[in-house]
Amino acid sequence: MAIVEALGPVLPDGWDAAGQPVGKPWSEVRTPLVQIAAVSETQTKNTWSPLLEMLQGPVIDAYPGLEPLDTFVNLPRGRIEPITSSARTVKGNKPVFAVLDQTEEWVRSNRGNRLAETMRINAAKIGGTTIESPNAFIPGEGSVAEESAAFWAKIREGRARDDGLFYDHREAPPETDMTDRVSLVSGLSYTYGDSADRNGGHVDLDTIVATIWDPSTDPQTARADFLNQITHASDSWISQPEWAGVAAADKVVGRGEEIVLGFDGSRRRNRGVTDATALVGCRVSDGHLFLLGCWEQPDGPFGQDWQVPTIEVLAAVEDAFREYKVVGMYADPARWESHVARWEADHGRRLKLKSSVQHPIEWWMTGGRSNQIVRALEKFRSSVVDGELSHDGSSVLTRHILNSRRRESRSGIQIMKEHPDSPKKIDAAIAAVLAWQARVDAMAKGLGKKKTGKSGRVVVLR
Template sequence: MPWRGPEYPGELPTLGWQILDWFGEMLAAPDRAWFEPLVLTREQAQFVLDFYVIDPRTGRRRYRRGVLSRPKGWGKSPILAAIACAEALAPVVPDGWDAHGEPVGRPWSDLRTPWVQIAAVSEDQTKNAWSPLLDMLREGPVLGAYPGLEPMETFVALPKGRIEPVTSSASSREGNRPVFALLDQTEEWKPGNGGVRLAAVMRRNLGKTNGTSIEAPNAYVPGDESVAESSAEYWLRIKEGRAKDDGLLYDHREWPAETDMSDRDSLIAGLAVAYGDSAAPAGGWVDLERIAAEVWDPATDPQDARRYYGNQITHASDQWISQPEWSGCANAAKIVADGDVITLGFDGSRKRNRGVTDATALVGCRVSDGHLFVLGCWEQPDGPAGENWSVPVPEVLATVAEAFARYRVVGFFADPAKWEGHVADWEAQWGAGLTVKATVNHPIEWWMTGGRSILIVRALEKFHSAVVERELTHDGSSVLARHALNARRRTSKSGLQIAKEHPDSPRKIDAIVASVLAWQARLDAVAKGAAVPQEPAMGWTF
């Protein structure tokens, strides 16, 4: 197989090589005029290798859940149909190590009756994977190798067990004991159509058998509360170290944020990234010129084009900043050095009597180039660890003090809500030395509520324009991105403001509020000439 060799890092053992071999030996490529063995692209094969990684410490599968998110036509359904066949018949259960230290597996049928489910919220959606699955089994050598295998229209009878499509209500799924489930098009699995409940029930059932599942979404719409959105948020929690379990393999690819759909070269280049080696220039089957024609078709909504062909997560109808806008400003390569001239923005919270405690965030902005960076963000942990949680005030105060010690802070705007005493202490300690001040009497106190609505609206407008026009950059922090994309537009008498989707929402926006304050302080600092290089003041080292 062309993808197999020393170039694969192979840092962790995987049963994936055996599964790939089994595909080629047993399954037929679907939708062919004559028989061809199933051979995956390198990119598809990599997902299989990753999904079947073995944890060398425990000898068990590393991942209990997977997400494979790619654009329409990339080939998600065939590869996942093949994995469903493997879970039903192939040696996918870890069974120790061979003489060379390589993992070996055995089929589920050695342990229990294999029960594999292909689920969607509608019958039409199940056909995406069901039709290629039947082709693979009916046309491949697998029929002769497994006596008793009968691929029928409505289910597949296994020598022991069955594969079935699932479109019924979640209540009828409770109590089942599958070993594998494919959840197709989970961007459409929402509370209103029972998809969220169905996913929860199926995962509980898989927990009984130590089974696994894979989702196959296109890009979701933020705010739809879909299963795909929930899985993406879970992945963010894992990346940020906020999750207790990290057994999710999340494989998502979209075209670059700077892709310009009106420019042919930019569009084709973006599509080539999104489709990878499924695209014709890379030896695949997707005609990028044809996809470009679909994008340009007047009947294609631009947001639909971004979602389905670019696999780009864009924005909810009331979202303040879109994902492409925000990611287009990311520049993780920029380093803010000790002694750089910066401004600070702070948005704080304290423990709530009810609901989810808001986050507390401190964000810096380099005055010379408008680069935002997160100095600290303190959030209530998920689950039991979050019970009775409160903001670690000493840690927050230490982080503020460290910022003043490391950098040359010329402005510091803080929303003082529930932090009035600490803001007063900061003003007493550092207020006199700041170049820019919120007010004459209160150099740091900058209320984001109350009678200052006109100033708030103006600050938000300036920040939003800076994002859209790419006048600022940020450090690419996933926390900052999450808070930015959680912010929702809200109309007031004074103009447009931002808020959470509802007051008790767990989706926080505090880090982006702190960014707005840091950016406003930076604008005021630039107006006072603070961006011009100066000799170090006494006590500062550069």
Template sequence: MPWIPPEPGAVPTLGYDVIDWIAEHLAAPDRGEYEPFVLYPEQEDFVLRFYEINPRTGKRRFRRGVISRPRGWGKSPFLAALAIVEALGPVVPDGWDAAGQPVGKPWSEVRTPLVQIAAVSETQTKNTWAPLLEMLQGPVLDAYPGLEPLESFVNLPRGKIEPITSSARTVKGNRAVFAVLDQTEEWVKGNGGLNLFQKMKNNAAKIGGSFVESPNAYIPGHGSVAEESAAFFKAIREGRAKDDGLYYDHREAPPETDMADRESLTVGLRLAYGDSAGHPEGCVLHTPACPPGHVDLDILVATIWDPSSDPQESRSDFLNQVTHASDAWLSQPEWAACADSAKVVADGETITLGFDGSRKRNRGVTDATALIGCRISDGHVFPIGIWEEPEGPAADGWQVPVIEVLAAVRSAFDRYDVVAFYADPAKWEGHVADWEADYGSRLKVKAARDHPVEWWMSGGRAVQIVRATERLHNAIVDREMTHDGSHVLTRHMLNARRRTSRTGLQIAKEHPDSPRKIDAAVASILAWEARADAIAKGVLEQAEEMQGYTF
């Protein structure tokens, strides 16, 4: 029968049946005596979302998921439970009941189920495999005759659960209906992780299967599977992806968490660990608060404060913060701490503009084009337009839509009081010359006497480039600027890498052919430099006087 929502806005899900099945059949691992395995509320939230049903198609909405939490949160037993329920439980949509709720059936009624626990090493597979074997020592043995947990695999009444690593030669032929991909922040090209991921993803697609990754915070620039999954999710949020079949659940400590201050660090740990945090006041996620969890926060604080602990690794491991590559220009916490999405730049406000452009494909990569604004009064940076190559087949033959870019510049001058406009003319020399002719007389601050807009980010201006780059970097680190939290702008900022020249530090892509764009970061540097020059020439005082303020 067709699906009938039980209440307005309700989303159908098999998650409730999955949660009940786990509690009824599985044993909690690492216990002296039998206890049922009961999910934390935030784990239940993940299950309810991951097993959502698309009411239009009757199929599961998500084919892949990511659950990213700090070390010790409990990812391994949680995903072991999902692996077992996928092997035996009602996870395949099978229509609707009389109340309009979805009904599930086991994979064994569709095909012989194969479930895999995958990692790039045998040591990593044991993270999930060890609790999985313990969880099978419970009621599930009586409920499913023929279930046989063995040391290296599990025989199902029909099918098998097995651990697998990137060295396995049979991955391509063995199509798993479900897989756990453990610690994908360490799945990189060098250890075969990328190849393993592609094969397992393709296998799942061929039979309508699914998989869940369980990474800790990845390090940008390492090219890991976890990083690529995060990039895919960003593309979904930005509307650049053609497919949205990924459920992404990442939580980290606030960027302003001070690891040297116990109170601030404890607040950050409580948020990162959620229901698992063993704080006397319970969790910070729910009202009323959940009881204290299993993670001793005092031990974590002591570990983080140990002189031998690397601060960046501690942020990644325990605060679950995506920090930065060793040569990153900015860290994620530094940039995130300046976000203020509540600020709105109104029409008529005094701003500066920065522009960095590209036109055609270069070495197989089409760089982006970015027009960035910066409010004079408070240094609030916001994107006016960022044009970048779409993903997938739409990228073939793509070029920057020049007409759209020109219209965006014209609109910016119509909407705002633009007092300075700095543009890198590379590949846009003709248009920059037109902007100088059209808007040069309106600008109160000029890049140069003869060229009011042209501001080269290459060539013989190394000293000025280094100074401008350092000026914005210092403003971000010292939180003297804000930005609107744009996902695209954030991605470009965190893609930027430090490069040392004879005159100082500049920024660049990780390598010339990298698809990770930084053009919006360059345009932001130009917009910020234009603001600095405008303030030095008294434009801020003039703007405030015109608005009826005293300086």
């Protein structure tokens, strides 16, 4: 792609007589500069070395003046160059195309985030483009690759102001078992595609299997580097493969089915980013979780003075009670005490499952209930790991689940954000835990069982 951008007819230049698009090279508009960037010289060679190999051969005859050298490439007009310098050094360059290689390693400690920002700004000023070529990132490190994945998630959720990002992530199926050879080779064959020797390519999968099974290879690193799986931070509560393994986007919860609800609310904060408000449903019969709503503060200036749209939230709750047969609802009442009290007054009597006689919906996730909270969290996580629940694949719910971090308490493991003022929210995860706890309690009361007709005599008419 770097070579094509440097030499090929990549700019639109009208249409031919047959109505087909016509292109022209950058050299007809400006002197092209193509940059290959990484945060270390070793990383840059991953792209630079094959680029030099591709330039040896017929391309030199086709483009007189092309001169591939070890440290840069002279074009008939312009150049291709590798860079590993700081963002301050490259500021002001005008690349028509830039490769940002192995951006899972571009973090704030090595100024990778600043370098990426500078290169994107430089390219944007002249209508150029950039491409990232990372391995799977480790969540929580704040790498450029992680930020790009977060941007893509916002686009899919409709929370981004721009959608100018093409995102292609080929990841092994979440059920890939690294201890089973057949499963592992199947996952590797999918990830490597045409490059795998099983598919006629050059990558020896047997060597990769041996490397993965080497006791010195960290399993999380192996999943990221070979299976391209985005796994988890060291203190993650639930890993991405674990959560993806119970996704069931094809399941549909029909109108009138028995469900329970989990709710976690928030209000405007004087400092930091306002917590999200989330409503999650769970079908009682099979434990299928589905997101009914999540209200989050927009990023940047669009989120200034944002407040939770209380009317929308209340309407979503009422819609759930109308659409489904709600047999129970657990809600953390923090900052929503009056609304929870109203739900109890309006719906409490017809709920078959009640948190308590006095407060059928109220279920505190804070205060002096640490033992109950720890047990609820453990039940949820165990159900994910054991495949006892499923979810609708919502990117919002997934993001909140993966944002959740384990924290030790006197009573056991609880979950929190990575830090109190973090913009990475976990409220939908809390709502899901409450919905699952309600489902567990509902099953204990005998709810959710399929009704069967009474057996009777068979009368045969002759």
